[in-house]
Amino acid sequence: MLTFTIRRLLLAIPTLVLISLIIFLLLDLAPGDPLADQPLSIPPEVRQKMRDALGLDSPAYVRYLLWAKQFFWVEPLVFFDWVFGTSFSEGMQRIVSWQFRAPVFDIIIQRMPQTLWVVGLAYVVGVLIALPIGIISAYKQYSWFDQVGTFVSMIGFSVPPFFSGVLMIVIFAIMLPWFPSIYDTTLVVNDFESFGQQVRQMTLPVMVLALQTTAQLSRFMRASMLDNLNHDYVRTARAKGMTEKVVLLVHVLRNSMIPVVTVIALGIPSIFGGAIITEQIFKVNGLGQLLITAIYANDLPMVQTLAFIFAVLIVLCNLIADVLYGLLDPRIRYD
Amino acid sequence: MAEETAVGPLVKVRDLKMYFPIHSGLFKSHVGDIKAVDGISFDILPGETLGLVGESGCGKSTVGRSILRLYDITGGTVEINGNEIAQADSNSLRSKRPMMQMIFQDPQASLNPRMTVASIIAEPLDEHLDLTDEERLARVYELMDWVGLNRAFAKRYPHEFSGGQRQRIGIARALALNPKFIVCDEPIAALDVSIQAQVVNLLEELQDRLDLTYLFISHDLSMVRHIADRVAVMYLGRIVEIASRDELFAEPLHPYTQALLSAVPEPDPDYERTRKPIVLQGDVPSPANPPKGCNFSTRCPKVMDICRQIEPDVFDFGDGRQVACHLYADNTAKTAGSTAGQTTK
Amino acid sequence: ERGSDGEVKIIYWQAPSILNPYLSGGTKDIESASLIVEPLARFDQTGSLVPWLVDEIPTVENGGVSADLTSITWKLKEGLKWSDGTPVTSADVKFTADYCMAPDGGCAQSAKFDGVASIDTPDDLTVVVNFDGPKPVPYAAFVGAQSPIIQKAQFEECLGAKAQECTAANFGPVGTGPFVVTDFKPNDVITMKANENYRDPAKPAFATLTFKGGGDAAAAGRAVMETGEFDYAWNLQLAPDVIAAMAEGGKGTPVSGFGTLVERIEMNLTNPSPDLPPETRATAAEPHPILSDERVRRALSMAIDRNLLVEIGYGQAGRPTCNLVPAPDIFASDNTDCLTQDIEGAKALLDEAGWTAGADGIREKDGMKLELLYQTSTNAVRQDFQALIKQWWSEIGVETELKNIDASVFFGGDPASPDTFQKFYADVEMYANNFDGTDPEQYLGQYTCEKAPRPESQWQGENINRFCNEEYDALVAELSKTGEISKRAEIAKKLNDMITKDTMTIVPLVDRGRVSAHSNSLGGVVLNTWDSEIWNAADWYRIK
């Protein structure tokens, strides 16, 4: 398993380098200008000077190599320094955002908490809701519960978050003023009250996001459970005199979870990708919002870095999914 | 069934080896092989049925598939009807496919569930012949008649048939191109007792009618006894004994063959009360890591020291009977080469 | 009393990305920074200059501006302190100029310092700005939210190319304003607290300020007027009925004010046909086959009902206009001809121009159909305008193809993109523009021949229409030399008329005001469209 993991990691390196290059070329080719949001009253000569100051006009390969050096060498050094208090990275140019003139990693780290809280929690909640729904739907196949579950998850698929989000706000923030409509990223949780506040402000976005996760995962879970319920070992367990609970939750569940867990693992990158629309609607201003504003602002270093981190996560989660598969299913040994 | 004329063998297998490589480590280096088939040789005469028996996992299917070049074999030669198969390139191989066909173990799994019977049977026709729709349909009907399938079923799907009928579909497909040689890979193992007899009878009937040559793979010894002219017994990738049917069943020589035969229960309560089967202890060793010396040495009731050291030679008892066992080492006169199985006629 | 009113919360649906106005000219950045750093003088809600960090506005009369108009002398207030407690001196002012004028600094406001030759600091409170020639309007540098004073001590190391790397300073400038930054989360939220060293000991009334960014205008309006979560929402670009409905929420009130922002249709005087080679496409070498005819342009303008546009799109935040320069009053031409829609007149004009109705109702001339491509940036109101105008034009027999382009591409100057507003690969396009401060000289100066975007200039240039008129160019030159205010106004009006009323090169539609909203409990809000909108945050207080 270990060698499998290491081998996959090694194999991933060239893939990732290639991906980074392609992302770069794509972004470079894309139309748009980091100065687009500057007012029209700024004259062209001044714009040109601002552009020069950002180093926009050097040739593409120079910019790519610079980025690659910064990403693969300078930033790790900075991290190393930060952890061990050394100063290897002193004087080195980090990846700097064009919008903020600040190191992109600092901002990414700043954004991480709210994204993880909201999107991550939504994912967890979605998973936690989806699994029981899937299990019950499968166990009681074609019951009303199952039918309703199917219907609701279809709705979950077909209603875009820009609709469900606004609807939630109208219902639960305006008509029934239970929850805030705007997320406060500065809230520090240090006592019970602020914790309550945090819970309240997370409720709506988490609900919107969780609906989608639930819809998808519960279908998966149901299918997987149905598949396993027909296996012979279930009968064996019953013949041993096990209770239905044990049969279902010990024997069938663990087997059914194998494919589902990998699906869950594959969904993890999307947490870090943030939920662009939902974040926007509830002003969560997480990584998704960071990416989308960076794209609108043509902040190439930021977009490039985020997109690449995303690619790394995707590749990693693919690997994690495979490894998990191997861990959960003793029959599979990658050697 | 082979007539006592000087015809050469239809199928000539020499020192066939099929290793499945095991890759492991950081760079997937090649660290060993599963020696599924480890140097076997035999001949099959035209019109003859060679039975191939052995325990599960001993490499029977691999032999069958290697002969038809469904695997890229590791070593050895295969000659069918004078054509070299083992090394042929894909084009010439394709043109030789019609003369050799295969019937599979699991009639359910070997039929595409989304194709109708007619299209399954017609597939080889489409591949190798250029027939009009009518000619093709006529041929399909003819084949269905041969194997005893009602023509009305042509548009049905495999799952609508019973196991025996499905196996008939598989047989019809194998017959479509008028092959000379058919590998039957446990064609009856998945079938019910009463259906087994139907299929075996059909195979025999077709053999007579179409002058077919079979390699009949099975682990059901009583069925092999019924259908085969000669029988080869395999153990862990090697042939341990090959003999004509009657000789083999009357007087098995290799300890493994003896054990195998003694283990077959008879539907006769009186006999069964007294039968003392030779119960082999332990499991078959892994083909990835076969024991030193004789492969059977780990379970052999008659094991001697030499068995654990030296691989036994093949001893020829005449009449095509060969045994690879040290017990017969003093039968010096009968030593053959290191390759077992040639019919020396 | 300072800090007695607790917290005030502001929401901007565009989030500030940096707090240094010299590195970004974006409104969100400038206005958020205006709470922290301040200029020497500001414009008030009427557009007149008010002293801010100085005691009086220097003029020729009071001797602050030299008679030959080549220098201006500012005298700082006494006792001014930076938020870190150190005194504000003339050196800081001079440094500010050095900072922005340093080469490689990429200063967004360097146009403000155009013509500045040198700066002298005879004493700690006196700043003398010398120009390299007569400067009729010397109130650019250090005036308005775009050009605040920054602290020398903080930015000393950030000159030139290093400006980009001074993250700490750019994110938390030391200033003289009512608030200081406690935490800046770029593109998200700024938290501020009252400036201990603010010059008025009683202000600001709020101890802390939260400046939230992001989302959309509707959500911002909702947060102030319906849920009451925020106190102030900026620039509610929403349909008037939507705003009205929100105001019924009862938690807040919309406020509006007018500036110089004009939504207009620009006519392309050159041929954007994709069949032309890229070197000459949409350049002066190829006059527009349809729009070169002034009568067609005029007819298109006549067909538009500007009152309805206002009603639909802006409500109280807009008024119909026929002028490129709608304000200040002395510069605004009295041209109102266009305000009444005249479909019949437009038809007649087109007939006269030789465009006759074809079989399908679309006019044609010499086998060419009167078909126009009408582009704009993506924005709900603009798309409504497009739809309305398309309908009116179809009534006079003009077929219109609509196109909307993402704003970041449309306004992004990427010369490689075919969709920028400068490249103008369309027949007409619509957007809004304004000018800083109160003087339109530079604004009107944009329409001289040499400022037309073209391939040689990498498609840079503000003369989007490729308007070219010697008389106009001459008048622009004259304006730059004229100091007397009434004279200037006269020339400016003439220029305005030339490009709008006379030639219909630019077809102004709506003088767009600003609608913002504040909660009913927030007092002291004075909406200012000439400077930072939240210019007087120091005066804000909580209504008890």
Next chain:
Amino acid sequence: MTDTPAAKPLIKDTTGRSQWWDVWDQFKTHKGALFGAAVFLFILLAVTVGPFLWTIEPTFIDIRARNSGPTLAHPFGTDQLGRDILARMMAGGQVSIAVGLTAMAISVLLGTLIGIVSGFFRRLDGLLMGLTDLFLALPLLPLLLVMVMLFRETLSRGFGPEMGTFILIVSAIGITSWMQTARIVRGEVLALKEREFVLAARSIGTPPRRMILRHILPNVLSPIMVSATLGIATAIITESALSFLGLGFPPDFPTWGRLLFDAIDYLQQYPERVFWPGLAISLTVLSVNYIGDGLRDALDPRIRGR
């Protein structure tokens, strides 16, 4: 071989009939699918035939009648410019359904192709899975912007602005949403390859191309069907996001997504404006999904026979 009469009930006289009749027979037994088909057919009819019955132009502005609620003249009401919402719903439906179906088809085709090829040919597997990862990681928006920049004008010139945009949008959505399908299909193919009937086909000498078409493809149909039905929903919604970004159809061109998006600002004042497009999208997705369910069963002869 004899066939006992007792076995007969299974057998329909299948000789004269095309297998599509069997598919239909099975499809009919699936209540959900039948219901889905009826709804979908209704929607299709409404958006295609509807405009002939309800002849108000979807772009016609009747400014005096703006923001009207449901009336006889405007059964669904009008929007902020006084355009008839019923007419816009019908016109929008044509576009949305066309985009949904076509984009889904492209994405499913691509996904299936890549999934099958990478599952079937070991050597291409690594490469194609890398490509899948790449596409998953690519930021969608810049990709679309690049596509629009490079191709919009050429396509507009070749096919007219509307058709050009249609092609552009549909391919943009298609090429950015095939990855999931590819992964699933690849997994299925890897499993199928081990099945004995594939070996049987090889023993016949079937070349890879026909092997795929005849043996692999029909057997991966059901996961493909599932991704396809989900794909329609995503495509309709993505289109709305695109048109909002100005990457889509001309702004006066109604689509369900855009109608929904535009109406959200008016959610409180005129909730019905959100309701209609929302309902239309959901109903379409739902009905397509049920059709997909039914088709999957109907296309599977194993289930069909039961």
Next chain:
Amino acid sequence: MPDTASPILDVKGLKTVFRTRGGEVHAVNSVSFHLRPGELLGVVGESGSGKSVTMMSLLRLLPSPPAEMRDGAVMFGGQDLLKISNEELRNVRGSKIGFIFQDPMTSLNPVYTIGYQLAEPLRAHMGMTKAQARTRSIELLELVGIPDAERRLKDYPHQFSGGMRQRVMIAIALACDPQVLIADEPTTALDVTIQAQIIELVKELRQKLGMAIIWITHDLGVIAGIADRVMVMYAGQVVEEGPVKEIFDDPQHPYTQALLKTVPAVRGPRAEKLQVIEGQPPILTEAPASCQFRNRCQFAFERCSEENPLLTPISAPGHKAACFLVDKATTPAPETAHG
């Protein structure tokens, strides 16, 4: 075995129906039989004749839907297993009646260790602690002849060969010292050599533990070797029943006769052509009202298609057959007397 011992398991008129989309399948039709303590009852019949469904119905192991037990009683230890509560039934399953399933490859849960699966019934029924269960598990594995039992407890099913998995299944079934063991084709999927091992094992265990066994198989050879009594099933019904010698020496039902002839032998003269039973078993869409074998029977006559023959005692003690042709011992006694 003396006929007098009272049966430990008594099945009367069992009827099981599957409701499927294509209609009902009457898989088991009025099956009655009994099992005496210490006896080994062999059950034979071709595929689909309802052997497994019958046995699974006894313990209500069939998923419902689609399965439905329409009728009948299963008397075990004074209770009717078809009537008792789920809770009581669970106390019978695995502890008093052990079950070995047809396919050793899939009958074990692939993701739990052998040790865990073995310990499960021990802890549930015998209330053992973890440690006790472990000790007992090792004993059990040794009992079924798995070497190095202690170490192998930690292994997963896939690490065992088919024969060993079947032994593990046997160990699980034996775990709580059941009074009855139902073995559903325990050796069909295995090689002859392994089959021989398992048969030896069961013979040995039977001697040691003295439990009653029901052994289902297609293989008449196996039955001949180990069974005391044989029951032949066809189309969901018992067609013949009797002591093993009787059945093999003097089969009464044409189906039994045919079945015995289809099997080729490894010894003795070799037949030129195998006997076949032509045709196919019927599809059981409704409860039988006629002889289900009539279409394949060479002796079929009119009555066969009008009436369903009852299981009738024959002269030899304990031998019964359901055919109109059998030579009856006495006047036809109604079948209801007892199974």
